[in-house]
Amino acid sequence: MSHDPIDALLGPDERAFRAEVRAFIHDTLPASARRNADLGRHATRDEVILWQKALYARGWAAPTWPVEQGGTGWDAVRVYLFTLECGLGAAPKVPAFGTKMIGPVLYTFGSDAQKARYLPRILQADDWWCQGFSEPGAGSDLAAIKTRAERTGDRYIVNGQKIWTTKAQHANRMFALVRTTTEARRQQGISMLLIDMDTPGIELRPIIGIDGSHSLNEVFLTDVSVPAENLVGQEGKGWDYARFLLANERSDITGVGRSRRQLARLRTILGQRGADPVLLAEIAEVDISLTALELTELRFLAAQARGESLGAGASILKLRGTEIQQELTRLLREALGPDALRFGAAATGSAEGIAEEYLYNRASTIYGGSSEIQRSLIARAAMAEGA
Ligand SMILES: Cc1cc2nc3c(=O)[nH]c(=O)nc-3n(C[C@H](O)[C@H](O)[C@H](O)COP(=O)(O)OP(=O)(O)OC[C@H]3O[C@@H](n4cnc5c(N)ncnc54)[C@H](O)[C@@H]3O)c2cc1C
Missing domain, CATH: 1.20.140.10 (Butyryl-CoA Dehydrogenase, subunit A, domain 3)
Known part of the structure; x- marks a missing residue:
């Protein structure tokens, strides 16, 4: 074991908690998944889902969520120790898209129906979300996105292209930034939509990485019809939700x-x-x-x-x-x-x-x-x- 500077700062309860997490990982994680993670390989879809379900069964599916939404109520040190031990124990890295990104956006800004429908499924890894933010020409300058969502009755019709969409080939849902108006300031014309990936008009093309893996994709959206109830929060406020989400992504x-x-x-x-x-x-x-x-x-x-x-x-x-x-x-x-x-x-x-x-x-x-x-x-x- 390498140098472990945190240990000296911990009290007896925190040490006991840390030992509990370590033992759980040791006893629960299949050796093949540990080996894959240890070698820096992308976890398989099955490894990720099994691990998230094991965490859910233990009550540890989303450590940072509020308790009433299924979180743990842990303090900052315990959240840290849990994350640290998952890394030290070579647990599969659960993609942050559900628990760290769209989950907190939904319990903070989503409708009651969205919370009831999606949050339990995120906790139990019943859905695999992907992040449809970047586009050709809109990465660092995310406010430049061009994918359009036009409201017709109780639907949005979405046209455009996303790129670098990690693990979209596994995903059944996408949270996407779309432009709902071109008239306002760039940021104010952006909204966030929840899109089912099996909706007609969605086409995926793989991008093979320099390491030989298929982790990235292009996603083309042509006349994709999305129910208006899948709008997160208010129309035109997508930029605020995206900034909230990106802070969670970065710290993860x-x-x-x-x-x-x-x-x-x-x-x-x-x-x-x-x-x-x-x-x-x-x-x-x-x-x-x-x-x-x-x-x-x-x-x-x-x-x-x-x-x-x-x-x-x-x-x-x-x-x-x-x-x-x-x-x-x-x-x-x-x-x-x-x-x-x-x-x-x-x-x-x-x-x-x-x-x-x-x-x-x-x-x-x-x-x-x-x-x-x-x-x-x-x-x-x-x-x-x-x-
Ligand atoms: C492995 C991987 C996974 C990804 N997964 C996802 C995903 O799941 N979903 C998603 O939506 N996106 C994803 N992305 C996209 C990622 O967010 C963008 O690649 C990133 O924001 C940079 O945007 P860009 O590629 O368009 O580069 P650009 O924005 O074109 O930048 C090119 C270069 O110019 C520099 N630059 C640009 N603007 C400035 C500035 N104002 N000041 C100084 N330097 C600047 C950048 O630092 C960079 O070096 C992923 C990317 C990678 C590589």
Whole structure:
């Protein structure tokens, strides 16, 4: 086990809670799913659904939701410890689309009918949601989306294209940003719609990633008819809901537990192969950065639990979390030397999965909002604070 800075800060109850989570993961998670996650592979659809259902049965399906909506009532430290242990225990990463993204939007802004219909299904992984935000020409500048939704009677007719839609091939529902008017300011013309993926007029085209995996898609929408009751909140307020959602998405990408596990893997490889002092110094540096990130995340979670908004905190966590993830996969490759060039089935033993994870991880400083955009958000918040 690598350095564990959090342990010294915990009281006996928190340590007992942590041990309970660890034991649950150990006893419940199938070895094959653990191995897949450990090697940095995308969890399969079945692995994700089984794991979410196991969490639901234990009452842990959505740790941060209000208790009355099916949440746990845990304090910030317990939420953190749970997430940390899931990463350390190589639990499949449950896509954030349901529990972290659209779920909180629905219990905060959705209609009673939407809450009753969708929230229980999110908790039990009966629905797989995908995120239809980005379009060609509208990524960082999300307000530039062009997909149109025209109201005719009690339906919206949707036409346009989404891109980079993660795991849309597994999804039966999409939450999408659409333009309901071109007359208002760009942001005010945007609404959020819930779209069933089996509606006629939806076509998916896969995008194969540099790691060889099919995780991304293009989604084409042609005359897709959506009931008006699937509008989230008010027409023209989609931008506000999207910002709320994106803050949750960003803070979910931090990944301290997974990074700690990677650090341990790195040290095991070095134990087998030896390391030069420069590499050791780089590893010490990333370890310190990870500890700083961990403490920062705890600080933000505590502030959030006091009712304070996370603000640019989500950007800080996303930015540093993904930089550290990339640094760790770089160091793993350094530690492996020429073996790091082996890809797919040619990579065996300690090299297994590392080339693919390194390549896929190039995307982590882009998805959820690129690093440049996060830096701008942080700078703007700092300037506003100083003003
Ligand atoms: C693996 C992966 C999964 C994704 N999953 C989803 C998903 O499920 N659903 C979804 O809706 N989207 C998804 N995305 C899309 C993602 O949100 C966008 O790729 C991201 O917001 C960047 O947008 P873009 O690709 O259009 O690049 P652009 O916005 O065109 O940016 C190109 C470059 O210019 C820089 N740049 C742009 N504007 C500025 C600025 N104002 N200041 C400084 N630099 C700037 C960017 O940082 C970047 O380096 C995913 C992307 C990836 C890579």
